[in-house]
Amino acid sequence: xxxxxxxxxxxxxxxxxxxxxxxxxxxxxxxxxxSGGAHVxxxxxxxxVLRRNAYSLISDPLDGSGYEIAVRREDGGRGGSVFLHRQVxxxxxxxxxxxxNLFALDLRAKKHVMIAGGIGxxxxxxxxxxxxxxxxxxxxxxxxRSRAExxxxxxxxxxxxxxxxxxxxxxxxxLGAVLGGQPLGTHVYTCGPEGLIDAVAETAARLGWPRGALxxxxxxxxxxxxxxxxxxxxxxxxxxxxxxxxxxxxLEAAQVPVDWSCRGGACGRCETGVSAxxxxxxxxxxxxxxxxxxxxxxxxxxxxxxxxxxLILDL
Amino acid sequence: MPRTHFSPSITTRPVYPGLTSQGxxxxxxxxxGAGAEAILDxxxxxxxxxxxxxxxxxxxxxxxxPRLAALNPRMYREAPSFAACLERFRKALADAHMGTQLxxxxxxxxxxQATAEALAAGLPADAxxxxxxxxxxxxxxxxxxxxxxxxxxxDPFVCSHCGLTLFVRDHFSRxxxxxxxxxVDAETPGLIPPVQEIKP
Ligand code: FES
Numbered sequence: 001x002x003x004x005x006x007x008x009x010x011x012x013x014x015x016x017x018x019x020x021x022x023x024x025x026x027x028x029x030x031x032x033x034x035s036g037g038a039h040v041x042x043x044x045x046x047x048x049v050l051r052r053n054a055y056s057l058i059s060d061p062l063d064g065s066g067y068e069i070a071v072r073r074e075d076g077g078r079g080g081s082v083f084l085h086r087q088v089x090x091x092x093x094x095x096x097x098x099x100x101n102l103f104a105l106d107l108r109a110k111k112h113v114m115i116a117g118g119i120g121x122x123x124x125x126x127x128x129x130x131x132x133x134x135x136x137x138x139x140x141x142x143x144x145r146s147r148a149e150x151x152x153x154x155x156x157x158x159x160x161x162x163x164x165x166x167x168x169x170x171x172x173x174x175l176g177a178v179l180g181g182q183p184l185g186t187h188v189y190t191c192g193p194e195g196l197i198d199a200v201a202e203t204a205a206r207l208g209w210p211r212g213a214l215x216x217x218x219x220x221x222x223x224x225x226x227x228x229x230x231x232x233x234x235x236x237x238x239x240x241x242x243x244x245x246x247x248x249x250x251l252e253a254a255q256v257p258v259d260w261s262c263r264g265g266a267c268g269r270c271e272t273g274v275s276a277x278x279x280x281x282x283x284x285x286x287x288x289x290x291x292x293x294x295x296x297x298x299x300x301x302x303x304x305x306x307x308x309x310x311l312i313l314d315l
Numbered sequence: 316m317p318r319t320h321f322s323p324s325i326t327t328r329p330v331y332p333g334l335t336s337q338g339x340x341x342x343x344x345x346x347x348g349a350g351a352e353a354i355l356d357x358x359x360x361x362x363x364x365x366x367x368x369x370x371x372x373x374x375x376x377x378x379x380x381p382r383l384a385a386l387n388p389r390m391y392r393e394a395p396s397f398a399a400c401l402e403r404f405r406k407a408l409a410d411a412h413m414g415t416q417l418x419x420x421x422x423x424x425x426x427x428q429a430t431a432e433a434l435a436a437g438l439p440a441d442a443x444x445x446x447x448x449x450x451x452x453x454x455x456x457x458x459x460x461x462x463x464x465x466x467x468x469x470d471p472f473v474c475s476h477c478g479l480t481l482f483v484r485d486h487f488s489r490x491x492x493x494x495x496x497x498x499v500d501a502e503t504p505g506l507i508p509p510v511q512e513i514k515p
Contacts, residue, residue, distance in 0.1 A: 109437075179413070180412070183412060184415070184436050185437020186437075207413070212439050213439050
């Protein structure tokens with residue numbers, strides 16, 4: 001996948017946990033434009049591990065002078081966000097992938113309703129800029145626990161269509177009220193924790209919304225688990241996956257090439273065949289169908305794991 | 316009249332899977348002629364469909380009206396033609412909210428035009444259900460003069476606007492809610508294949 005070295009030209013704390021980073025081309029060349037909802041994958045050489053995390057772009061999709069992301073520090077996470085917060089300073093060069101959009105606005109919609117929980121606000125920041133240019137009707141509902149944590153407040157324009165729900169202040173989001181009474185042609189986009197996405201899907205189903213009008217993005221970090229071993233069918237090699245490592249990362253560390261793009265179980269690029277499985281695949285992706293998952297013949301190595309005796313991959 | 320089963324054809328030909336109740340959500344129902352029977356069957360399947368229903372019916376010479384009215388929908392109206400009921404249908408769509416279901420039953424011309432109107436109004440395709448009942452005449456657009464000929468039952472047929480003899484294609488335009496007819500003797504003027512009745 002295409003990536004280039006970009007220079008960190010700004011960093012700014014948006015809240016105690018969230019920092020904005022800006023990247024520009026070292027020679028000032030224009031970067032590829034994107035569409036609202038796109039993300040980039042940031043490579044972080046942290047000691048002897050190469051971390052790769054996907055972050056939604058928050059800058060203007062039609063501004064190629066730089067890319068901006070907002071990163072929440074996950075102290076209990078796998079280390080990528082902590083690395084960015086602690087080690088990356090203005091002037092550093094980082095390898096950044098070309099933007100990819102798995103959460104684009106459906107431009108056939110007559111109105112866009114965006115629902116963000118916490119750091120899930122980031123893709124909408126760029127989409128708002130796109131919608132302002134397209135002059136399309138929209139509504140944004142942003143839920144955060146407390147005002148201090150609501151980093152999005154620093155990123156959102158002051159518009160009447162933007163509604164902020166701070167649960168600490170007793171102003172929780174009422175999904176029934178948000179989804180009830182929307183005009184025909186409304187599409188709903190949800191980004192945030194899985195619980196929020198499920199709640200939106202449930203409320204929408206109760207109100208009779210068809211599934212095609214619902215869009216969501218969970219940006220999941222690969223979940224940790226117990227270490228396991230996989231065997232590669234072609235070479236007969238075995239690769240061990242550590243507790244805090246994903247299968248994809250372990251394969252990469254062993255120099256086994258696997259195609260990838262989102263690294264979050266959403267895009268389908270890393271789909272890998274399973275030739276034998278004695279045990280239980282732990283599927284964490286949003287790509288494979290339920291039937292494919294239960295057949296145990298495919299795995300998404302970016303997020304999914306294994307528990308059992310033997311797992312042989314078509315690699 | 317039972318549900319029409321069409322023989323499989325090229326993929327742009329619409330399919331009419333039949334009406335399935337989505338319960339007591341707000342609903343717009345539109346039927347013509349024998350399509351009334353699909354509505355009666357739907358109500359027999361689940362009475363609650365009528366709780367928040369706006370039912371419009373074009374009798375087209377049938378006498379199903381009183382039986383439909385007796386289903387007690389929230390609102391019931393009859394109209395002599397689709398054109399006559401279009402303003403009401405458009406208003407119902409304009410006032411509708413996401414979550415509204417559209418049930419269409421009857422002839423292909425009605426289902427096609429109503430679907431095109433509903434999509435243009437923003438109703439998602441997956442909120443539209445349809446069931447074909449009644450005659451299988453087609454609503455045809457002449458690709459040359461763009462005129463619409465209603466109730467075409469033969470292939471080829473003569474365009475009611477420009478007079479060309481048109482071959483009845485299975486190609487359906489969702490935007491127009493009509494099939495497309497193409498000049499059958501453009502290469503060999505006057506050589507017109509025998510006229511056949513259109514089959515389901
Ligand atoms: S890389 Fe996208 S699903 Fe694995």
